[in-house]
Amino acid sequence: MSEKPPYWAAPEVVSGEWASRRALAGAIRVLSERCITSEVDGDALARAEGLVRSAAALLAGAQKTSGAAWTDRTYPHDIQRYVDRGALVGQCNPVAPPLRITHRDGVSTCEVTLDERFVGAxxxxxxxxxxxxxxQMCGHAVVWSGHRALTIELTVEYRxxxxxxxxxRFDARVSRVALPILHLTGTGLHQGRTIxxxxxxxxxxxxxxxERLFAPADEEGRGGR
Structure with a gap:
């Protein structure tokens, strides 16, 4: 049975500034991969750098981090927007793949195609x-199950x-609960083979x-560069 997304989950459809931020993040993802793979000459790269720096200057006004929002108590009121800025799931975060996670019958699942931005060997x-x-998958499974918890150990077997x-395809589920501890398992699959x-x-x-952990450690680090 499909489960209704929790209140904090970012909506599929957004509008206004939120939609524009998602579109900008998507464009930056394309740019980031082309920065890695492009074989254009140095002049083209230099022109691209100038354009990027000019674009960054357009966004150099007021800045606000999720940590600052937690401290000033606005985070709970805008939680969906801040979730949508997360490092792995955030459609507003150009660093994110992003993961699109669903939850059904106690299992969190996503399918993602990783590009050259995530290359190792x-x-x-x-x-x-x-x-x-x-x-991230385990964290979603935990929160979707109704718990507020943080990772204290993660072991990965690369097959x-x-x-x-x-x-x-990635999935994760809560396998055992002995509060305050929750145990989880997860699997990554490619063409049906466990990888x-x-x-x-x-x-x-x-x-x-x-309250103690989520406050920003360095208030001076909130500004943009």
């Missing part, structure tokens, strides 16, 4: 990227290389712990 994804995806430019598995341990935290 030639033609395959960096193992750290695979581990990060497993961590086969994870190819770039091919669809990879990696994970085991994770999460620890549930209360509101006071979240």
């Amino acid at each position: 030639p033609g395959i994804a960096h193992g750290g990227v695979v581990a990060s995806i497993f961590d 086969h290389p994870t190819p770039l430019h091919r669809p990879i 990696a598995t994970c085991r994770a341990t999460f620890k549930e935290i209360d509101r006071a712990t979240a």
Whole structure:
């Protein structure tokens, strides 16, 4: 049975500034990969650099991080927007693949095609990227199950290389709960073959712990460069 997305999940359809931010992030993803793979000459690269720096200057006004939003108490009111800026799932984050995770019958699942931005050895994804995806998948499974918890241990078994430019399916589920500890397992599949598995341990935290951990460590680091 498909489960209704939790209140914090970013909506599929957005408008206005939010939609523009998603579109900008998508364009930057294309640019980022071409920065890696393009064989144009140095003059073209220099012109591209100038254009990018000019674009960055357009966005050099007021800045706000998720940590700052947590501190000033606006984060809960805009939680969907900040989730949509996450490093792996955020459609507004150009660093993200991004992962599009669904949840059904207790299992969090996504299918993602990793491009050259995530290269490790030639033609395959960096193992750290695979581990990060497993961590994200397990985190989603935990929160979707109704718990607030953080990773305290993640073990990945790499059985086969994870190819770039091919669809990879990841899943994760809560396998055992002994509060405050939750145990999870996950699998990565390519064309039906298991290429990696994970085991994770999460620890549930209360509101006071979240308040202590989530505040930004360096208030001076909130500004853009």
